[in-house]
Amino acid sequence: MLLSKSCVYGLRAALYLAMKDRNEFTPIKKLSDKLEISFHFLTKILQQLTADGMLESFKGPNGGVRLTKPGDKIALVDVVLAIDGPKLLTECALGLPGCGLKNPCPLHDQWAKTRDKIRDMLQRTTLEDLAEKGKAENLRLTEDGDFESLLRD
Amino acid sequence: MLLSKSCVYGLRAALYLAMKDRNEFTPIKKLSDKLEISFHFLTKILQQLTADGMLESFKGPNGGVRLTKPGDKIALVDVVLAIDGPKLLTECALGLPGCGLKNPCPLHDQWAKTRDKIRDMLQRTTLEDLAEKGKAENLRLTEDGDFESLLRD
DNA sequence: TTATTTTAAGACAAAAGACTCTCTAATTTA
């Protein structure tokens, strides 16, 4: 799999937050219900994003999490790096340590180019892009749902 | 990680075989020594490639495995599909089942394009390409080695 | 035939990833 499950869950949650009013805190419980992700598991993942500075959290009633920046300032690559780390975008496709321009494996050149394509996509695509598209076309973030049902209270 | 370890080991082994005389059987023990992979583990992986028809095996003294086709007729994607299956090239980046043109997730379009880039690379690149390049530039398939030492008996 | 070399196959163990649950603490609201 390209992205770990944790990363996928983090992306879905970030996307959900990008659809909402940015000033509003959303309780993790609500996120986990809407997105059908285990509450405790999602909590841990979002803690990573909070530690990273992409989210801020607020305790107590009316608390929750929210994005620290507008959705068009957060690229998918930010979420991926915060959760899965840089391995996807730096590691050798044949798993050789230290593979690079200096001491490459036979596949290095091809993979480096392909990897750049992946990075470009993740860098160019923002949460806002996907939230807008999702709203406009009523797309889904869960197995069965759609955006409208996500946004309904 | 893009490819599983099994798949990476399978690719390294296939690449090794592509460097050698195609009619000669190479014992898996030799492959595992040269490539520094656990013998029994590599055996299982190569059994998958044999079941797939990409390799043929021969028991007994002077036995081993060899490619069933010339290296320029085997693309990396063949090895990846035989070991990791089609998931990498078919699955949704957000992990949603049934994500496709008909019922896409918000990321579907971007990911489908990127995925095609990965597929193209894996389809265009053959074992022969990499074996030739590896020989010409004396590149490596292990942490410390180089092609020359791989080919030495 | 018998011993040796080699793949085939499957049981088993270890490690990592993906969760689940509990408990405590801190913060904020009402």
Add this chain to the structure above:
DNA sequence: TAAATTAGAGAGTCTTTTGTCTTAAAATAA
């Protein structure tokens, strides 16, 4: 003060991946 909510740690489970080991089967050579 009581309730809501995140923070954080940690134990425990389940599954998948990775790796080890043992035995069986096939081929060869002596």
